[in-house]
Amino acid sequence: MKDVDDKFLKNIETEFPLREELRPRRVTTPDGQEIEIEPLKDYFCEAAPKVHPKAYIPIVEDFYNWARANSLWILGFGTGCGAIEMRPLMTPRFDAYRYGIQWRPTPRQANLLMISGYLSVKTLKRAIRAYEQMQGPKYVVGLGSCTINGGMYWDSYNTIKRLDQYLPVDLYIAGCMPRPEALLAGFMELKKLIKAGKGEGANKYAENFATYKANQKSVIKDWDMPDYNW
Amino acid sequence: MEMRHLHALLKQRHSLGQLEPKGGKLAFVTVPRENLRGLLTELRDVHGFTHLVLLTAVDWMEDGLFQLTYMLNNRGRDMTLGIRVMLDRQEAQGDSIHDLWPTAATYQRELKEMFGIDFPGSPRIDEEFILEGWTDLPPYRRDFDSLAYSQQTYAERPGRVTHDPREYMKSKLYPDGV
Numbered sequence: 001m002k003d004v005d006d007k008f009l010k011n012i013e014t015e016f017p018l019r020e021e022l023r024p025r026r027v028t029t030p031d032g033q034e035i036e037i038e039p040l041k042d043y044f045c046e047a048a049p050k051v052h053p054k055a056y057i058p059i060v061e062d063f064y065n066w067a068r069a070n071s072l073w074i075l076g077f078g079t080g081c082g083a084i085e086m087r088p089l090m091t092p093r094f095d096a097y098r099y100g101i102q103w104r105p106t107p108r109q110a111n112l113l114m115i116s117g118y119l120s121v122k123t124l125k126r127a128i129r130a131y132e133q134m135q136g137p138k139y140v141v142g143l144g145s146c147t148i149n150g151g152m153y154w155d156s157y158n159t160i161k162r163l164d165q166y167l168p169v170d171l172y173i174a175g176c177m178p179r180p181e182a183l184l185a186g187f188m189e190l191k192k193l194i195k196a197g198k199g200e201g202a203n204k205y206a207e208n209f210a211t212y213k214a215n216q217k218s219v220i221k222d223w224d225m226p227d228y229n230w
Numbered sequence: 231m232e233m234r235h236l237h238a239l240l241k242q243r244h245s246l247g248q249l250e251p252k253g254g255k256l257a258f259v260t261v262p263r264e265n266l267r268g269l270l271t272e273l274r275d276v277h278g279f280t281h282l283v284l285l286t287a288v289d290w291m292e293d294g295l296f297q298l299t300y301m302l303n304n305r306g307r308d309m310t311l312g313i314r315v316m317l318d319r320q321e322a323q324g325d326s327i328h329d330l331w332p333t334a335a336t337y338q339r340e341l342k343e344m345f346g347i348d349f350p351g352s353p354r355i356d357e358e359f360i361l362e363g364w365t366d367l368p369p370y371r372r373d374f375d376s377l378a379y380s381q382q383t384y385a386e387r388p389g390r391v392t393h394d395p396r397e398y399m400k401s402k403l404y405p406d407g408v
């Protein structure tokens with residue numbers, strides 16, 4: 001039921017000025033030249049993501065998917081309490097490496113983004129950047145009830161409640177928080193999805209790019225990055 | 231005992247309120263805003279309360295007041311003293327103590343963002359602290375309705391139900407209604 005007795009300002013229209021270092025301006029280079037720079041354009045490629053077509057012959061695509069399923073590289077980016085459960089997975093006790101799953105420190109080297117719990121609006125911004133910088137094909141897994149329906153942060157002023165509005169989620173692992181065994185089961189499930197050709201998150205993101213952007217911008221009010229962070 | 235002693239000593243000079251002891255090592259006392267700086271300085275320099283444990287606020291919306299609580303700790307004698315100051319809620323302005331304890335500047339930035347209490351002169355007080363792009367009432371104020379805000383701002387997944395714990399337990403434990 002909607003809470004009708006609401007008291008807050010609702011200034012949705014407030015404009016945020018771009019941060020100083022992101023504004024277009026003239027600068028002097030170390031060797032004395034005067035140049036125009038426009039950081040948001042100069043540092044990023046402006047092209048929106050494209051749908052990656054399937055291989056022409058199904059058996060080739062199946063082979064690709066088999067290979068993709070066996071090469072999962074997780075971005076070591078913990079967003080909520082669930083990040084704690086990823087640590088034991090990296091150690092001999094649970095040892096996710098035996099399934100060919102490993103962690104990488106940067107988005108460029110990873111293809112699986114684990115959103116490990118609640119996402120505040122501030123972290124969402126970073127998660128989007130990280131996701132967009134990852135190379136396709138890429139997958140997103142949401143851990144815990146916070147990513148599914150808000151979990152215990154259902155009435156928080158600063159956390160999103162439904163991850164799939166903002167990023168294309170391939171799989172959710174339920175629990176608060178899910179145990180390492182549940183994560184392992186989730187990884188196996190993800191492998192099955194990818195092998196079956198259903199790990200199409202990156203293409204879904206490219207197809208519905210406008211919708212995703214609109215959703216993201218509706219909560220991130222000081223949008224100070226390019227539309228696509230490739 | 232020591233605490234009472236200290237209170238008796240400072241009471242007159244700083245127009246302190248009643249001492250409220252909470253166990254042996256912790257006590258609270260209220261001080262008028264204009265005496266705050268003098269009291270803090272004396273506690274720090276003369277009585278060994280060298281550590282500012284925390285600075286926090288309480289919103290007494292019905293009374294039109296903000297309460298600031300400065301927790302000071304004397305490590306040598308293992309005593310903690312909470313100093314309370316009442317501010318007018320409408321004006322929402324306190325006095326910065328960042329020159330007494332530099333850490334206070336961080337607390338004051340947080341209070342500015344979360345309660346909207348201003349501390350003129352405090353370093354970087356107008357910068358964003360934790361929130362980014364916040365456009366609404368400061369979220370820790372009690373007139374900010376967190377539930378309504380989240381319902382109207384963030385997309386929800388349908389199907390989530392909430393039970394009144396009391397009614398729910400009753401129906402589970404006594405299905406016949408006895």
Ligand code: SF4
Nearest residue numbers: 080081117144146177
């Ligand atoms: S689902 Fe539970 S454990 Fe996971 S982030 Fe939310 S509150 Fe934390």
